[in-house]
Amino acid sequence: MDRSGEILGCLRNESRYVSGASIATYLGVSRTAIWKHLKQLEQMGYMFEQRKSLGYRLLGTPDKLYPWEIDRYLDTKVLGRNLHYVDSVDSTNTSAIKLAMSGDEEGTCVVAESQGAGKGRLQRRWHSPYGKNLYLSIILRPVIHPSKIYPLTFIPSLAVYDTLAASGLEPRLKWPNDVLIKNRKICGSLIEVSTEMDRVRFVVVGIGLNVNMEEKEIDGEIRDKATSFFMETKKHFERTAVCGMLLNNLERYYEIFRGQGTEVICRLWEERAGINGAFMEIRQFDRVYRGIAEGIDSDGALLLRENDSLVRVIAGDVTV
Numbered sequence: 001m002d003r004s005g006e007i008l009g010c011l012r013n014e015s016r017y018v019s020g021a022s023i024a025t026y027l028g029v030s031r032t033a034i035w036k037h038l039k040q041l042e043q044m045g046y047m048f049e050q051r052k053s054l055g056y057r058l059l060g061t062p063d064k065l066y067p068w069e070i071d072r073y074l075d076t077k078v079l080g081r082n083l084h085y086v087d088s089v090d091s092t093n094t095s096a097i098k099l100a101m102s103g104d105e106e107g108t109c110v111v112a113e114s115q116g117a118g119k120g121r122l123q124r125r126w127h128s129p130y131g132k133n134l135y136l137s138i139i140l141r142p143v144i145h146p147s148k149i150y151p152l153t154f155i156p157s158l159a160v161y162d163t164l165a166a167s168g169l170e171p172r173l174k175w176p177n178d179v180l181i182k183n184r185k186i187c188g189s190l191i192e193v194s195t196e197m198d199r200v201r202f203v204v205v206g207i208g209l210n211v212n213m214e215e216k217e218i219d220g221e222i223r224d225k226a227t228s229f230f231m232e233t234k235k236h237f238e239r240t241a242v243c244g245m246l247l248n249n250l251e252r253y254y255e256i257f258r259g260q261g262t263e264v265i266c267r268l269w270e271e272r273a274g275i276n277g278a279f280m281e282i283r284q285f286d287r288v289y290r291g292i293a294e295g296i297d298s299d300g301a302l303l304l305r306e307n308d309s310l311v312r313v314i315a316g317d318v319t320v
Helices: 004-012 020-027 031-043 067-071 092-101 150-166 229-233 239-260 262-273
Strands: 047-051 055-060 083-089 109-115 134-140 172-174 178-181 184-195 200-209 279-283 288-296 302-306 309-313 317-319
Touching: 004 020, 004 031, 004 055, 004 067, 020 031, 020 055, 031 047, 067 083, 067 239, 083 092, 092 109, 092 134, 092 184, 092 200, 134 239, 150 172, 150 178, 150 184, 150 200, 150 239, 150 262, 172 262, 200 239, 239 262, 262 288, 279 302, 288 309
Parallel strands: 083 109
Antiparallel strands: 047 055, 109 134, 134 200, 172 178, 178 184, 184 200, 279 288, 279 317, 288 302, 302 309
């Protein structure tokens, strides 16, 4: 059993030195076990000061998305309570799908420092520099018919919207699932679903949220289209705190989705997005829609007044 979070908790709760013996007694383990844990934590980037006859004092914490660090900010019952941390991975969604297929419980979360093959909607590459942003995927197992799953795609953007707003930023939602700051994308989400004929087996919600990425770290072709917390505020944010807040918001909206239904989620997204009355151009592979948005229906489709017809659009690239 990993006792890292408990050991660090003992050291964080005291401004003075804490003896290895008192930590060992509190946790019911040997002093040798505490010493080994502290050495392991040092290798992971934590800094301690040790003084004979006094004990240990925590001096520094690494900027890493370790589960016990995120747990400090969690107020959830389910989401993030089983958290898998990986340093680097091809895709957190791919890892989460494997866990879901192996039977991992709802709320299981995969979080990584970087992705080698992160992807967004329409298989577009998601740039994932190391140790700068949030790359996470969450397993959900909603009891719902597959035909009712589309509004679930609004939950990540709603959760990110609230996380940004609480951090002092002014986000804007773009249908179907983008979150923008001053017309620059700060977040993307990808929903992957496994279904049977009449039920959803599992849903994996993948989120990429730009936190401390600097402009020079963005790929040249999207440099004028992307932004981050840091780029907007010139301040570095504690990623574990942002991750905890995001998971808290995700669970809140997921509980609304399960308890009050898809209609409420659609209305909440529509209210946050403020799209009613906006002129939109929506490009699909084989055609382009142009018209005035009249909101979204209870299934999550965009309602567009094109000439004298009300068109129901379920996917596409939007320009407002």
